Amino acid sequence: EDKVVQSPLSLVVHEGDTVTLNCSYEVTNFRSLLWYKQEKKAPTFLFMLTSSGIEKKSGRLSSILDKKELFSILNITATQTGDSAIYLCAVEARTGNQFYFGTGTSLTVIP
Amino acid sequence: NAGVTQTPKFRILKIGQSMTLQCTQDMNHNYMYWYRQDPGMGLKLIYYSVGAGITDKGEVPNGYNVSRSTTEDFPLRLELAAPSQTSVYFCASSYVTGGEAFFGQGTRLTVV
Numbered sequence: 036e037d038k039v040v041q042s043p044l045s046l047v048v049h050e051g052d053t054v055t056l057n058c059s060y061e062v063t064n065f066r067s068l069l070w071y072k073q074e075k076k077a078p079t080f081l082f083m084l085t086s087s088g089i090e091k092k093s094g095r096l097s098s099i100l101d102k103k104e105l106f107s108i109l110n111i112t113a114t115q116t117g118d119s120a121i122y123l124c125a126v127e128a129r130t131g132n133q134f135y136f137g138t139g140t141s142l143t144v145i146p
Numbered sequence: 147n148a149g150v151t152q153t154p155k156f157r158i159l160k161i162g163q164s165m166t167l168q169c170t171q172d173m174n175h176n177y178m179y180w181y182r183q184d185p186g187m188g189l190k191l192i193y194y195s196v197g198a199g200i201t202d203k204g205e206v207p208n209g210y211n212v213s214r215s216t217t218e219d220f221p222l223r224l225e226l227a228a229p230s231q232t233s234v235y236f237c238a239s240s241y242v243t244g245g246e247a248f249f250g251q252g253t254r255l256t257v258v
Contacts, residue, residue, distance in 0.1 A: 039188075069247075077150075077236060077249035078189075123189065133204060134179070134247070136189035 037062045039126050041137035048144055052114050056140045058124030059106040068100055068107050071123040073139065078123055081109070114144045148172045152237050152250035159227040159257045167222040167253050169237030177240045178220040179204075179247065180212065182233040189236065195220055227257045 039060045048054055060068065067085045071078035082091040084100035084107060091098050095114075100107045111118055121139040128135070153168045171178065176197045181189040191204030195214040209231060211223040220239075224231060234254050240247040 076251045079249070080246040083246060125189070133191055133194070134189075135191075135205075136181075138186060138188040 037126075037128065037133075037135050039124055039135045039137040041122075041124050041140050043140060044138065045141040046143070048114055048142070050114060050116060050144055050146055052144075053110065053112045054114060054142060056109040056111075056122050056124075056142070057106060058108070058137055060124075060126045060135070061105065062126045062128050062135055064129040065102065066127045066129045069125045069127070069134070070098055070107070070109050071125065073121040073123055074119075081122075111142075114142075116144050116146055118142060119144045150237055150239055150248050150250040152235075152253050154253060155251065156254050157256070159224075159255065161227060161229065161257060163227050164223070164225050165227070165255075167224075167235055167237070167255075169220045169222070169250060170218050171220075171237075171239040171248070172218065173239060173241070173248065174217060175239035175241050175248075176217070177242070177247075178214065179238045179240075180210070180220070180222045181236045181238065182206065182231075183236060183252075184233050192222065192235075224255075229257050231255065232257045 042057045069083045070081040082098045087102040095112045098109045123139045124137040125134045150171045179194045180192040190206045193212040195201045237250040238247040
């Protein structure tokens with residue numbers, strides 16, 4: 036059965052801390068892995084990863100994929116209160132155009 | 147920039163009632179998706195479409211139906227609402243598979 040597992044489920048940190056969110060997957064015919072940030076409403080896209088070892092970076096956020104070990108990490112440095120959200124990992128399978136989402140990591144950044 | 151528009155934002159249904167959740171996108175995306183999100187359960191794919199006239203089941207299609215008569219619209223139909231369908235529903239679209247998906251703002255549905 037295809038699945039995506041994120042850890043930790045929740046995290047509380049202080050402003051300025053660095054956090055690492057984990058996503059492991061078992062998905063047949065992997066095509067891509069995507070990270071989303073979900074605040075109050077709709078998820079918004081952060082990164083799409085298709086190749087191992089190539090870091091994607093956007094400001095304080097970065098992500099990397101390991102297709103051999105079947106996981107990805109999302110790093111956030113110098114966290115701010117605006118980073119508080121649920122971070123979702125999704126894996127797309129080549130067959131069926133299906134995305135499998137993890138349950139998300141709830142991040143709370145306190146001042 | 148409208149993007150993906152879902153209506154309604156909130157709805158309360160009685161058991162056995164029917165309703166249609168509307169989803170429209172103005173980005174000329176081929177791919178459209180319907181997800182439900184239950185607390186602590188992540189997003190589950192209900193149905194998806196790769197283009198007008200083509201739909202297929204996702205992980206949790208039971209109790210739902212879809213149609214895709216135009217590129218822009220992808221309505222989700224609940225025929226006989228059940229309490230298990232209480233959830234937040236998201237519509238999403240993407241230009242190509244594997245690319246960035248744009249989400250609507252969600253519909254919070256309660257079945258009582």
